[in-house]
Amino acid sequence: AQTVTQSQPEMSVQEAETVTLSCTYDTSESDYYLFWYKQPPSRQMILVIRQEAYKQQNATENRFSVNFQKAAKSFSLKISDSQLGDAAMYFCAYRPGAQKLVFGQGTRLTINP
Amino acid sequence: KAGVTQTPRYLIKTRGQQVTLSCSPISGHRSVSWYQQTPGQGLQFLFEYFSETQRNKGNFPGRFSGRQFSNSRSEMNVSTLELGDSALYLCASSPRQGIQETQYFGPGTRLLVL
Numbered sequence: 001a002q003t004v005t006q007s008q009p010e011m012s013v014q015e016a017e018t019v020t021l022s023c024t025y026d027t028s029e030s031d032y033y034l035f036w037y038k039q040p041p042s043r044q045m046i047l048v049i050r051q052e053a054y055k056q057q058n059a060t061e062n063r064f065s066v067n068f069q070k071a072a073k074s075f076s077l078k079i080s081d082s083q084l085g086d087a088a089m090y091f092c093a094y095r096p097g098a099q100k101l102v103f104g105q106g107t108r109l110t111i112n113p
Numbered sequence: 114k115a116g117v118t119q120t121p122r123y124l125i126k127t128r129g130q131q132v133t134l135s136c137s138p139i140s141g142h143r144s145v146s147w148y149q150q151t152p153g154q155g156l157q158f159l160f161e162y163f164s165e166t167q168r169n170k171g172n173f174p175g176r177f178s179g180r181q182f183s184n185s186r187s188e189m190n191v192s193t194l195e196l197g198d199s200a201l202y203l204c205a206s207s208p209r210q211g212i213q214e215t216q217y218f219g220p221g222t223r224l225l226v227l
Contacts, residue, residue, distance in 0.1 A: 045218035
């Protein structure tokens, strides 16, 4: 079965510091995509970053970067210079060729001022 | 471009009733997927439509159905509502069908079944 595991239900960080959210997945596929989505209290799911499995280079988007370890099936998200607006639920998601996104259970991130 | 829109945003129904939710994708997007989000089960895939055809279906009972129109707008229907159907229903669109396509989500419809 294809599963995504986020082992940290909650995380907190001081404003301006760096935090890393963990994600592991289970798959037998060789071609797939990985995503991090952010869901603030408004409930709007917002794409943060995505990674193609065939690319060895880790994706980055401004303050957001990933550490993609394909052999270990690990896909962590690093947020640098945390801002109050980063507070949200963060979901790791995996998409194999079957189109559907498989989501983890989420990590609630709190930013302390 | 306008984002994915979903109507209504909130809905209250009673057990046994049926409900129809609507999703308008981003202009030019032809693939629409639906997800159910609950505190207990998290985010679960319902189905995906492309070119008016259901391409993929999640593990939900037949009470959950959907369709897509020629303008790519999609509706999902839930018949004989149960208390457990209370959830946030999210719609997502992408330009085409394909593994490389990123899905962009709408704000969701929150359904409460009493």
